[in-house]
Amino acid sequence: MPKRRQQKKSRTRERFEALTASLAQKIATEGAGIVARAAAQVLVNLRGSFSPTNVVMIAAQYPAATRVQGFRAWEKEGYPVRRGERAIWIFAPRFAKKVDGERGDGEEDVRELKGFITVPVFDIAQTTAPPEVYPTPDMRISGAVDLGSAVRAVNNTIAPVKLLPTSHPRLKGSYDPKEHRIVLYAAPDAVRLHTLLHEAAHALLHRSLEGAETAQVEREAELAAYLVGHALKLDGIDEASAYYLSRYTKDPAELFEALKRSATAAAKILEALEGSTRLRKAA
Structure with missing residues (x-):
């Protein structure tokens, strides 16, 4: 493996470990209940938008999240992220072209999962979007359960x-x-x-x-x-x-x-x- 790629892989692994350690420390200092309650709310607010793993990641870092996406995506909507806002880090898959065999004419490139990387995202409240366009938290299931x-x-x-x-x-x-x-x-x-x-x-x-x-x-x-x-x-x-x-x-x-x-x-x-x-x- 080229030295540069090996260094990049090492940095990714270190960031994974540092992020996991910091969130575990947050649970230790704030209590399991606080983080779990935040995850429950974020799970409902963002259901379908992120994997459950990333829901927990978002909840541990930004419990009030209601709509989350990347820096460029917010810019395209006309709501750039405010200066000084701290990113929410989540996991994203990393794919690469599969090189086994030769690709015939008309065949699409085959991509295979190579691992995961950490990527920064931001909640709508961290952007210049006015409060009136914030999504209303959608508790799709509420009240007493039969x-x-x-x-x-x-x-x-x-x-x-x-x-x-x-x-x-x-x-x-x-x-x-x-x-x-x-x-x-x-x-x-x-x-x-x-x-x-x-x-x-x-x-x-x-x-x-x-x-x-x-x-x-x-x-x-x-x-x-x-x-x-x-x-x-x-x-x-x-x-x-x-x-x-x-x-x-x-x-x-x-x-x-x-x-x-x-x-x-x-x-x-x-x-x-x-x-x-x-x-x-x-x-």
Whole structure:
């Protein structure tokens, strides 16, 4: 590898590590709840515009983000970024032409993923755009959630859900990866709903548990439930999640990595719940 390219690759890796470390430190100093709540709001505001990983990246750096794009894109819209504004760094794929074999006449170049780079973006509030053109935060799902509708949505799109009439001395619910099935034990609706979100995240993230540690899978599932709960404005989500987040999270860097995976599951759960007609939508 040419020395110049090797140096560039080294700088990219160092920036990755520095960015991850700084965001992990932010979680350590401000608390997991603050960053997770911001990620929940940004997940709803920017859903469909960025990957869940970049949603977490944006939320950790600029929690109030409502519309985000690059420097040149804002200039083309006539709203240049204000001088002195600090960039929000996200990950972007890096592609290169595939050189295996020769390309025939009329064939298009084949591009393959070579890795990721960090790129700067800015929120609309960092530009010269007047406040009247700012997007209104779109809480597409809000208010009280009907347990029955949520169960049907998860059952139809993520994994079969079985409601048992009896309680369990230790568990509120469970996910069986072999059967790919969620079981909810008897409990108040609010408890069952939170458990449903947790187990749905397991179904999305942990169908294959080979080599996974208990702390890792429980941390990821509960963080996904936490993100969805805040996006839905569910009461008591902080208290319900406190046990998992305190028991299974010791290292802020682990939490940051878990948040990125959890956001992927949270986006899919929100998409499933959004299809339920009993969920009240924002005007």
